[in-house]
Amino acid sequence: MSGASQRTHGPGTPYKEKTAGSKVGRMEYVPPKSAKDAQNGLAFEVGPYQHDNISVYNFATHILGLDPEICQKILAMPLTLDPMKVSQYVRLASENQLHAPFQEFAEALLDDVTSGLGVSADLLTDAFWDAKGNKEIKHDGRGRKPDMVTLWKAQLPTTANGVPKWTTVKHVLEFKHNHKQRGPSLPTLPAKDRKHILDTFNTGSRGGPKPKEKARLVNSETKAVSAAASSSNTNGKRNQESNSSFENGPESKRTRLETKKTQLGTYVIECMAATSRRWVVGMIVDTTFVIPCYYDRFTVVCATTFRFDHSPAKLALLLYAMNLCDKERAGFDPHLLPRLSDPTPDAPEDGVDVSLPVSNMIGSYFEFLPADEIKGDGGENRSEGTKEIDESKDGESTGADEEAKGIRSTPGGGEYKGVEESKNRQEELEGTAIENGEQPNKDQESGCFQIVSVVRKPDDLISRGTTVFKVRRRLPNGKFSDDFYALKLSWPLGSRVSEIAIIQHLKNVLPASSHDHLPHLIFSKTWTAEDLKLPWLKLGLSLNDENHQERVLRGLAAKYYRKLWEAGSIDNFKQAWLDCVEFCYLAYRIGGVMHRDLSENNLMVLPLPDGKVKGVLNDWDMAKFVQDQLDCVLAGHHRTGTPPFMALDLLNAIAEMGIHGDETRLAPPHWLRHDLESLFYILIWAAFHYNLGEGTRDDEVNPAVVGWTMEVTTNAWTKMTFLDGRTSAVNSILKKVKPEFKGVAEAWIAPLRELFKAARLVSNNKDEDEDEDYDPSTCDGVLTFKTFMDAIKVVPRTWGYPEDFYLGL
Template sequence: MVRTFADTLTQEFGLHQHTDLDLLTFANNIWGLDATIGQRILEMDLTLESADLDRYEKANSQVALHGPYKALTEKLLSDVLRNLQEPVDTPKDVIWSQEDISPTETESYEHVSNLVHLWTPIPTNEHPDWAVVKHLVEMKHNKKPTGPSFFKHFKASSLYLQRDNQTAEPRRCKYLPRRLVPASCEGIVTTRTGKKRTIEEAGIGDVDEDWDSDSELEPPVKKRARLDKIVRNRYAQVALNAVECLAATSRFHVSGLLVDQWNVTPWVIGLNDVVCASSFCFDSDPAKLALVLYAMNKCDRLHAGFDPRLQARASEAAPKPNAGRMGPVDSVIGSYFEYDKPASTPEESENTIPPMTCFKVTGVIRRPDALFGRGTAVYRVVRRLSSGSFSDAPSVLKLSWPLERFPPENEILAHLKSALPKKSFAYLPGLFFSVTFTPDELNLPWKNLSDRNHGGRVLRGLASPYYNKLWEAGSIENFKKAWLDCLEFHYLAFKIGEVLHRDLSENNLMVLQCPDGTVNGILNDWDMAEFVDATVNGVAVTDHHIGTPAFMAFDLLYGAAKVHYFRHDLESFFYILVWAAFHYNMEARTKDEVPHEQVAKWLGTKEDIVASKRQLMEDNDVVDHVKEEWKGVLEEWIKPLRALLSNAKHDGTGDKVGGVEGYDDSTYGGRLSFTRFVGAIKVKPRTWGIFDFKAEKQAEKGADMARMREEMARLAQDSDSD
């Protein structure tokens, strides 16, 4: 049975999509076109010149379509302006195409969208940056137009083909879609072009998106298994280019057209949402194309999806969001984020707090790399002082789209500070600014289309001091100190604060360099944390599987766990330790660019990761390949922890399956607890002036005695049967 346009998107995006929307309604809500003017355009008697149509018809390739298309659309837009009695020479969008550059340049630029609408012209033979693209136009040369079949592969194209998460500001906007499955056992992740991928490019450092269960979407293993097939789909580039536009700057959505020979489909893609107007054939209905061209031309910066709080220049007084015809910033680096809200604490060198908060962007730490999930962007910034100058101390601004139902990170941190001893605050991020925007406050274009939009997500901004990565700790001893600080604070937050972090990764364990040369570990990124449910001693696992796959606990990754327990986060600490031993060069303060062959599959599908972690637990040879400088950590920490985890998982699962009375799944029957974990590495945990660990040790002793009695009873029963 042929799937309809609406059926396809309903399955792919669930409730967060709108298909076959009336064209005028689309233009009004998405591009801000006055509905009265739109209706006038639809009623105009417009024609396309036969010569242009003939040239378009005879075009023998996609690039050959560009010239005729540009000619007929420019004339059509001029006709509309004349009919509306508007100046024909009014500022118009500039349509850039691959025809505008030399053949050699075109070849090297093959992954860019066929056509893009720009705010202003650019010099001949120069490439437009993704940051300033206003609209995308994807053209397909197809004598038999397929129309809405573009969306038959939309999900895979848009959700799971992700961009290289580069930190440099791009000038040449080439795109290589991410391949998540290592192509060999050589420790290399490759793209479909055969280009070798580094760890950072493969996304291991920054994967923090929610995993939706198959209640709305297919499980990740199915999505990724089809990746090679999907990237060959002729319409995938629409979504890939949308990701590039969203990643190049601070942008909420991007819109454009799919022109499949004669068939036109207007669309808008944002994080977690897609809206599509009904398709039409422009040769038989030029008034609809005229409406689209006029609306796209009149579309201002806000309706084009650009964040109005990102400015090219800092405001003198209150921020003035740029939502007008003026184009976006050319580069996010060197630009300014401005918020009409003061910070919560002053800069260390100051006693006053400016009434508005302004950040100058000095670098990009992370860009959004997919169209589904939190869409996290992280910028290195400096904050403006009361004097108007900018601080010398670097900070970090994080923008993301978490589910609104999750407690805001600033509230989690405030709760922990109210519940925990003051001396523990040194291991929390020093958050000094937070802000939340709802879709209504952002005036997102699809908010009026129905009461179910944007997946229940909100935009949250958080700022804190800049901290170093784990591999920048400077020495093995500093790494161990930072790792232990985070481990012990994590237990304190769980036991006393009743909060479970749930998203531990190598990028969430940070390092603060102290003036005396020592380091503190900073447990960062609490935006996925939740309060512990005392009835289950953990957090119930919902449709959204939270965590970074490479560091997720085995049974959470596999989908067997119904509750996220503290022991799952202990397992994540272990995987972070193992990953570090394979990749970190502590004296050089660097990490290897490509994943080691022994753990390369941690970057792969769910099945790959599960198989690799199972091998890690069962094969003694795996961990023997760690770096030479980590051999001491291997013997003192990694091997004892591996034995603890492996035995606890094996024996605990046996007790659970066997229905052992009093079995506590939250600790594998007392086998995997905080005290067991630190005991395995012979570390005496700090008490924080609170713990004596007597209750924990008594519980562990009781569990050991119960198992001993059960074993003795079994042996006695076996003896009697003999």
């Protein structure tokens, strides 16, 4: 099970550059070589899906879940900050020096709030962990240096030099110091309030107001807060709550804060990748300017910028709301538990506090009960059922789009209705084939899994965000299986036919002898945004196809297969690769389905008792029905394929989109020959990296193909050079393959390269607009499944179909 890829590949799928010597532990998605690379990719990824100017009041109530009445009480409090300390704070020399006084301000404000509300300070669950940007939190082979994070007090590091885990980080704070901000400028106030403050200060010629005595700056928010409650902005206009000088300030400040949003986003990615996290809330502090930010797989939502020296009550409100978040409201997966809710001898009660996030993923549990209770706004409960494996109504929504021209609005307090069209389309495509699909034995079906290891983690944000765990399944007797399974959690587009539907359709229409080449699924569950109660649903955002991608969260569990490099021998490798090639064509020719995301991690190996193997073609969540391949998807929202294995035509189309900056053009068609080209690249990749005897893959990218892992233009250029280059030069490169792949290089790779070179020659000399008879799907018949198999001198199976019929395409 797999997924993933960068902005040059469409928003929501960032691709990270990689250089020679980089690790290839998870080659389907190349880890960024630096934080700067990650920021650059994220800025492009997030841009179209960012919604700004949400009122702080609505952010606190709908995103952080604080009771509206409490919000109003806090905003009405005459909270103040010591003006002398504020003046000293803004004059500090460096960004790191802001951290300690900011924490003092936060503690003072929270003390005032708990006192004003008459509640115990024990309600405040959080503590700051201040790294000052100097300590790395490591995850998945890379380190990030956040400025400051919040944690539950019980999960703070126990030593002074201790470092927390991303799995337990609650919120993230990113600091920036505006050195030009010389002092706390006065907010707009009624004359009598303005006179009261001016009487407290002597105004110097430079550096802003200077303190005359220890006094506190009066908060101007004692005006009625009813306006704040109704000031959520849905049209991108300036929010009436804002008095910030930022709104009319210099472009440099806006640019700086936008940069900070992407930097904050890189830490959010770590939080979400480290565990099964659904969303993360963070805060940008640029001296006294504050922006609260929310991130999930759909969108980024930012509240209106404010200055806490002008509006300390707003900062107090956010801090109090952040403290009161339980783990589910902070975006942690309620199904991920440190221990079972129903302990067994295999998983006994151990006294672990289940109200805290899971710290160590290994050994923890995903518990998907037949009817989960999801807490909704206002305290109501929603029953959520486990989907059947033949889920014919996958992605069902509660209603149709309400607005014309693709606009989907989420009125405050209303229901979100975003996937009705996709549901109707899916039902149209699936028909009765899905209804009559294979169903697992209910007694063997389990919704409880113990994590053995983490196979794959996402490195992107607004995307599929695929995570794969190696797990054991809980059996009806309460014990956990000896066999391993793969549990995949991902966020595919709701408009796509589900992976489970594709697999079931293929099992319905393809001969039984081919079913071993498909993953054997034992569990499936799907949640819509509404099922998950995503916090932005009540914000009244104006959504359309340009600023929103409708996604679902889907969980699938299947038999755990070996990786392609674990085939055991060159003969087994060749058999597994051939099985996947032949099944890919079978799915296309008879099943009417194209896979469209072939990579080394999607070609799996099923070992057989006699020591031989079968190839399994996995991860069908990017697959489409052939009849629907020419869908009107914008290129900017489109990605099919994993970059190192992506066909050259598709890379060129993406590169051209980036050069011209045109995201309104439609995505290029994906032909069967593009999947065949991906299979060719997998073969080359394996020849340079696989150690079949040891069952390992080299840690470093071979220089011959390192360009495949770089940005899109270098990727395309490297592949084009290989395909179009002189035969002698290419042969010299192929001499460097692993010794056990020498025969494969001579018998398969070299002739296939000649085939693709010939197809490119035909394509480059044809003009589709002028030559109406030209067939671009096969380069005028040069590149088909039959010519592909002829090139490697393998007679393909016909699976019982007449040869002239089966090989007719």
